[in-house]
Amino acid sequence: xxxxxxxxxxxxxxxxxLVGVPAGLFFATWQARQRGILVQAAMPENGGWxxxxxxxxxxxxxxxxxxxxxxxxxxxxxxxDAPHVEIEPGKISETTLxxxxxxxxxxxxxxxxxxxxxxxxxxIEVWGDSNPMPEVKPLYLxxxxxxxxxxxxxxxxxxxxxxxxxxxxxxxxxxxxxxxxKETYLTHSPEQMWRSIRGESWAASLSAQDVWDLVAFxxxxxxxxxxxxxxxxxxxxxxxxCHGERGDGRGDMSAYFAGGDRADADDAEHPLGHExxxxxxxxxxxHMLAASPALLQGKxxxxxxxxxxxxxxxxxxxxxxxxxxxxxxxxxxxYGGLINE
Amino acid sequence: MHIELxxxxxxxxxxxxxxxxxxxxxxxxxxxxxxxxxxSVGTPVGSRNFAIVFVWILWWALLILxxxxxxxxxxxxxxxxxxxxxxxxxxxxxxxxxxxxxxxLRRWAARWRNIWLQNAMFLLVALxxxxxxxxxxxxxxxxxxxxxxAIGVSLVYERRTFCxxxxxxxxxxxxxxxxxxxxxxxxxxxxxxxxxxKLCYTGSAQGYGCPWMVFPAALKxxxxxxxxxxxxxxxxxxxxxxxxxxxxxxxQRIGIGRMDEAYKAFIMLGSALVxxxxxxxxxxxxxxxxxxVGTLPWLGYALGFLLVLLVALPGLFALAVWLGNHLAKARxxxxxxxxxxxxxxxxxxxxxxxxxxxxxxFANLSYVWGVISDPLGVxxxxxxxxxxxxxxxxxSLTPYLVSLVLMIxxxxxxxHVAYLARQQLSPARALRQxxxxxxxxxxxxxxxxxxxxx
Numbered sequence: 001x002x003x004x005x006x007x008x009x010x011x012x013x014x015x016x017x018l019v020g021v022p023a024g025l026f027f028a029t030w031q032a033r034q035r036g037i038l039v040q041a042a043m044p045e046n047g048g049w050x051x052x053x054x055x056x057x058x059x060x061x062x063x064x065x066x067x068x069x070x071x072x073x074x075x076x077x078x079x080x081d082a083p084h085v086e087i088e089p090g091k092i093s094e095t096t097l098x099x100x101x102x103x104x105x106x107x108x109x110x111x112x113x114x115x116x117x118x119x120x121x122x123x124i125e126v127w128g129d130s131n132p133m134p135e136v137k138p139l140y141l142x143x144x145x146x147x148x149x150x151x152x153x154x155x156x157x158x159x160x161x162x163x164x165x166x167x168x169x170x171x172x173x174x175x176x177x178x179x180x181x182k183e184t185y186l187t188h189s190p191e192q193m194w195r196s197i198r199g200e201s202w203a204a205s206l207s208a209q210d211v212w213d214l215v216a217f218x219x220x221x222x223x224x225x226x227x228x229x230x231x232x233x234x235x236x237x238x239x240x241x242c243h244g245e246r247g248d249g250r251g252d253m254s255a256y257f258a259g260g261d262r263a264d265a266d267d268a269e270h271p272l273g274h275e276x277x278x279x280x281x282x283x284x285x286x287h288m289l290a291a292s293p294a295l296l297q298g299k300x301x302x303x304x305x306x307x308x309x310x311x312x313x314x315x316x317x318x319x320x321x322x323x324x325x326x327x328x329x330x331x332x333x334x335y336g337g338l339i340n341e
Numbered sequence: 342m343h344i345e346l347x348x349x350x351x352x353x354x355x356x357x358x359x360x361x362x363x364x365x366x367x368x369x370x371x372x373x374x375x376x377x378x379x380x381s382v383g384t385p386v387g388s389r390n391f392a393i394v395f396v397w398i399l400w401w402a403l404l405i406l407x408x409x410x411x412x413x414x415x416x417x418x419x420x421x422x423x424x425x426x427x428x429x430x431x432x433x434x435x436x437x438x439x440x441x442x443x444x445x446l447r448r449w450a451a452r453w454r455n456i457w458l459q460n461a462m463f464l465l466v467a468l469x470x471x472x473x474x475x476x477x478x479x480x481x482x483x484x485x486x487x488x489x490x491a492i493g494v495s496l497v498y499e500r501r502t503f504c505x506x507x508x509x510x511x512x513x514x515x516x517x518x519x520x521x522x523x524x525x526x527x528x529x530x531x532x533x534x535x536x537x538x539k540l541c542y543t544g545s546a547q548g549y550g551c552p553w554m555v556f557p558a559a560l561k562x563x564x565x566x567x568x569x570x571x572x573x574x575x576x577x578x579x580x581x582x583x584x585x586x587x588x589x590x591x592x593q594r595i596g597i598g599r600m601d602e603a604y605k606a607f608i609m610l611g612s613a614l615v616x617x618x619x620x621x622x623x624x625x626x627x628x629x630x631x632x633x634v635g636t637l638p639w640l641g642y643a644l645g646f647l648l649v650l651l652v653a654l655p656g657l658f659a660l661a662v663w664l665g666n667h668l669a670k671a672r673x674x675x676x677x678x679x680x681x682x683x684x685x686x687x688x689x690x691x692x693x694x695x696x697x698x699x700x701x702x703f704a705n706l707s708y709v710w711g712v713i714s715d716p717l718g719v720x721x722x723x724x725x726x727x728x729x730x731x732x733x734x735x736x737s738l739t740p741y742l743v744s745l746v747l748m749i750x751x752x753x754x755x756x757h758v759a760y761l762a763r764q765q766l767s768p769a770r771a772l773r774q775x776x777x778x779x780x781x782x783x784x785x786x787x788x789x790x791x792x793x794x795x
Binding site: 004006018026032 | 367434727
């Protein structure tokens, strides 16, 4: 009789394990998934974001559970003020987003996860009755700039223009106010600014290098240390991989572009197609001094259209784009001596 | 010197009791099912998946570093893979048989009553091992396949046919169990000889006839004893003992070698070597090759793998044995010598597996903490350890441990080669006979050490 009871108990325990363990696990998994939508991140060649499109209602918290299927990724949404989330392989990270305006928001990877990193983008469609995000034409469109046209100048300084020296000169001169306006800065390339000053009678006694120093000063006063710091951080996180930390166009990923060491890499791992042109070299004076802030904004917002330059319009705010633009000129101008004042 | 554990007060009663074995088996079964489920529905990231971390890091480390060297086949007595099939076959879990089964089960074909199929099963798993070890879904599939195969075989064939002739793990556990300091033996074989009923093999109301199809009185080595304790329960003459004995005791028994077991030694020796090169070596291309299952380059890898294990290592060993015979002017067939001396490689190959395991286990053990708190990768933190990061342990000590283990294996094997030679030849001729085989062991050890330490 005792044996029979033991056997019965053993059988119940066996059934409990056989059925209970899988059932319990499936239930726990299902319950965990009820806590929020699960978004899986993988390198683009492994599938990218899954799902790629999310939906949300204005004012209703969107709870997202993030996990990586391969390497370290990051999650951020363009155009809203929400902190980036790190996504470690196999771990669950959680974030809650609240949208105040309907629209189409882009979420993207913030970690250089591989050669195709920049392709890791998804969309959050936000529905609601409130006013949608206002669509403001970027400045380059307002000005009708052809951002694909080649821009080069033959007029270049001999040495790196010094904003500090420009400031000292400016203190002795009576410079018309138009040179100090934000609008002038945004719409003129350094070369255009140089030509304009060169034609002024008050600048007749200045050397060509003096004029370049004045231009550097005029570009400097349109920014701030905080602005440059923000631009530097954004550049390091999003641009340096291709354009290089020093802006010389020799970032790690530049190897995959035309002329790079890995330009002949397999299609599967090739990020931009074999015809992609090398990343811009921001230390190239002839190239950079012919580019206005508005032109650079256009290139950042719209991307390079086949050159391999991603479009950042849906991701960066205006303020962030202008911060990056301001930072790009530090590859041409020396702000030393002024930056901490 | 032997110490009879079952003579100690209470030990026999504990070992005869079915509950401890059932509870342990049920626990391993629960973990096994958890591994199958988490492997299939959990995260595909191996280092965060319960199936990969528990099976290939924790279980493997416990098996090869502790269970096999010290307890021989003890794992087989609580292994979850054959358990459901065995219970279904018996129609009972704890209850001993009341009468003979109505439906007799088949016997395994005589030509396959060896471990050639086990060798083949091990090779099959080993060929795909890089994928199995890294992809939870594949691990899950392999575990499920083994479970279903074991159940299927148990329903058609008698007793533990799966464990004895098919299980890819059982083959090498049996081989290494010969080194274990634990054994189950009859106390007095003459008592068995005069005992007409042979309850240990046929079974009784107290227990089942040997599930491993071994007549305990004929048990000379540990290879096929699953330490299930059924004979301890059925023997009406109190003639079964579980003993502590000198390690490697079985190796002293000359002349019972078999070619299938000899080849098992080479398969284990070779697979440890290949794994060390592929998984722990600095050659990324080799890893990619092993990983690219189904491609033409992988076929090349598979062919190379099989050639190393089945042709190169045994071939070079045969050459060493032949050279030894030639130098010592020893008579006898090369085949006989080959098989006899191949058993000397058992300590060497176990030390190679221990060294390989030490080299990766301490580096990866910390993955266990994250996984036990979140076995399915769904964001749990059951024990508060989910966020414990990767942390290699004992990194400065590992090279010394690895070297020590390999040296112990080398000395043990070399010593056994010399022992075997001395059994047959004069000391001077024995030395000439042994030297080439010892040289073989030395080259193997140095090769392994070179990759593991440098």
